[in-house]
Amino acid sequence: MxxxxxxxxxxxxxxxxxxxxxxxxxxxxxxxxxxxxxxxxxxxxxxxxxxxxxxxxxxxxxxxxxxxxxxxxxxxxxxxxxxxxxxxxxxxxxxxxxxxxxxxxxxxxxxxxxxxxxxxxxxxxxxxxxxxxxxxxxxxxxxxxxxxxxxxxxxxxxxxxxxxxxxxxxxxxxxxxxxxxxxxxxxxxxxxxxxxxxxxxxxxxxAEKADLSQKPEEHKPGVYTVVLEPQAVADLLSFLGWSLDRRSADEGRSAFAKPGGGTKIGEALFHKSINLRSEPANAEHPSAPFAGDGQPLGPVTWIDKGVLKALSCSRFWAQKEGLTPLPRPGSFFLDGAGQSDEALIRGVDEGILVTRFWYNRMLEPQTILATGLTRDGTFLIKGGKIAKSIKNLRYNESPLTLLKNVLALGEPKRVALGGRVVVVPTMVVGGFTFSSLSDAV
Missing domain, CATH: 3.30.2290.10 (PmbA/TldD superfamily)
Incomplete structure (x- = not known):
């Protein structure tokens, strides 16, 4: 209609x-x-x-x-x-x-x-x-x-x-x-x-993923370097959007609350390669120019070269605390470095390649700790090559780990995430925690 x-x-x-x-x-x-x-x-x-x-x-x-x-x-x-x-x-x-x-x-x-x-x-x-x-x-x-x-x-x-x-x-x-x-x-x-x-x-x-993932072998859970394809990156970063909130930080309820009071805005919390922004009028991937209450949505830089630059702020909280209102992110663009997935894999001596995550759930809002399972292609990397298919693994990790422990970035791509505009690259991340095995295919 x-x-x-x-x-x-x-x-x-x-x-x-x-x-x-x-x-x-x-x-x-x-x-x-x-x-x-x-x-x-x-x-x-x-x-x-x-x-x-x-x-x-x-x-x-x-x-x-x-x-x-x-x-x-x-x-x-x-x-x-x-x-x-x-x-x-x-x-x-x-x-x-x-x-x-x-x-x-x-x-x-x-x-x-x-x-x-x-x-x-x-x-x-x-x-x-x-x-x-x-x-x-x-x-x-x-x-x-x-x-x-x-x-x-x-x-x-x-x-x-x-x-x-x-x-x-x-x-x-x-x-x-x-x-x-x-x-x-x-x-x-x-x-x-x-x-x-x-x-x-x-x-x-x-089809290629299905063929490569046949007959997966068990691989011991633990802390690994991972190559996360864009969908896996977006699956985890989705938890970050709700955490970029000024009120919860001011009230000491979020990962962006400063011990003793205040927020971590202005602090270098992430790797210097991390730039996260919203851009409604992006020519390739546009999104709505206004929030649900009619507030204008313009370009916003949330993280610049690893430094937290902004937290969303409701009109009520802005009035109460003498701040400027800032609606929640309407889109997410995470900058990349242009490397192909193949080049990123070649740079990993030993690690795990993840296609995507599913059954993702928040565990601890104050650290944005989440859990979920790998799905549809999980592979062991050895000597810069895919060595074998491995059984799916449960992760216990925070999107903050992705943004802190970045080793390399690929080419940003738009991913499917509930109709929302999310454009992120493949990421190579160190110190990523897998806690247990899953027999699910």
């Missing part, structure tokens, strides 16, 4: 016109999504869905309530507002409620691709044919998914703010298994332009 800027303005204006309380916020989201799921080397399911949702938050005397619906008729919108207002008057007061933002200025972002927006069943099946052609030739069992999305999101409030963002996204993921069930390989790619996805290359990567 196409939500144009004009249609979004009409919906939000109609809802705002029905307001009778202090404040009203209207969110409108719409999307057209297509998918094709394949399994056992054949298409298993395909389809498209369209949806639109209107969410209204009413505030009266610091008391707020939210009601959602999918009908945009005038009467339905008025009823939605009335329900939200009635519930708001019954809700407890929010001691951290902030006044609404007025009109804002946002950076120009071009995140929509016409070809991706027009994708249909024919395009999905053609991509699937390219994937399965590789798997069939290699005599591998293949499964995976192709998805594409054309979505728009709008935000308006009774203080005069209006924001609108439209974007597209296409993603391919594929897993290959060997006929004996011992080898598993995976590859994926995502972009807002479907033409940037090379289905043949994705399939060849997954």
């Amino acid at each position: 196409t939500l144009t800027k004009q249609k979004a303005q009409a919906i939000t204006k109609a809802a705002l016109k029905a307001r009778t309380v202090d404040e009203l916020v209207v969110h409108v989201s719409a999307s057209t999504r297509g998918y094709l799921r394949f399994s056992q080397n054949q298409a298993a399911a395909t389809g498209e869905t369209e949806g639109l949702e209107v969410s209204v938050t009413a505030t009266h005397g610091g008391r707020s309530a939210t009601v959602s619906g999918n009908d945009t008729d005038k009467g339905a919108l008025e009823a939605l507002v009335a329900d939200a207002e009635a519930l708001a008057k019954l809700a407890p007061a929010d001691p951290e409620h902030m006044p609404l933002l007025g009109p804002q200025r946002y950076v120009e972002v071009d995140a929509e691709d016409a070809k991706t927006a027009k994708m249909g069943a024919e395009e999905r099946f053609e991509l699937t044919r390219q994937l399965l052609r590789v798997a069939n030739k290699a005599r591998l069992h293949a499964a995976g998914m192709i998805t594409h999305d054309d979505g728009a999101y709008a935000l308006a409030n009774s203080a005069g703010l209006f924001a609108y963002h439209r974007s597209t996204q296409a993603e391919i993921s594929m897993t290959c298994r060997t006929s004996d069930g011992t080898g598993s390989g995976w590859a994926a790619a995502v972009d807002h332009r479907v033409e940037k996805l090379d289905a043949k290359a994705i399939a060849e990567r997954a």
Whole structure:
């Protein structure tokens, strides 16, 4: 379902016109999504869905309530507002409620691709044919998914703010298994332009991993040098995003809290090669130019040459502590050094190559210690070469280790991480802890 800027303005204006309380916020989201799921080397399911949702938050005397619906008729919108207002008057007061933002200025972002927006069943099946052609030739069992999305999101409030963002996204993921069930390989790619996805290359990567990972051997858990491919890097760094928070640091609840009080902003906490930033208007990988409350999202440097430069800060905490508000990261770009994965492996005398992690869970927020398992290709490196496939391992490690113990960096690539824009390189990291073996393939 196409939500144009004009249609979004009409919906939000109609809802705002029905307001009778202090404040009203209207969110409108719409999307057209297509998918094709394949399994056992054949298409298993395909389809498209369209949806639109209107969410209204009413505030009266610091008391707020939210009601959602999918009908945009005038009467339905008025009823939605009335329900939200009635519930708001019954809700407890929010001691951290902030006044609404007025009109804002946002950076120009071009995140929509016409070809991706027009994708249909024919395009999905053609991509699937390219994937399965590789798997069939290699005599591998293949499964995976192709998805594409054309979505728009709008935000308006009774203080005069209006924001609108439209974007597209296409993603391919594929897993290959060997006929004996011992080898598993995976590859994926995502972009807002479907033409940037090379289905043949994705399939060849997954097939190669499956072939190499056959008949894995046990390898003793311990502390190793690791070569983490971009997906593995992103899997761990995802925990960092929530930790880059000023309030938790000020309150002594995070890894960025200074003993005795204060934060570690300005301290050299990481390897000097680490540069982490957000960039909504990035030409290759754009993202939304505003946060959920309408705050503008601009370029932000979180870490510069290993020095912590910024922590996100809510409007409430900024007002309380006399700080400048800074929304949470809307995207992550971690600089690399341009080396190929092959060159990085050649530089490792002994270590472990990890394709990706899964079943990742936070263990200790104050150190960002996390745990999870390797998956779809874990290999022992000896003398700068892949020596053999090894059984999967459980890790107990913090993303802070990645950023501190960097030995080398590869070429940054966008990875699939829940629709979020995350661009990271392959990393060679020292002192990485594996705690136990896993028999899972």
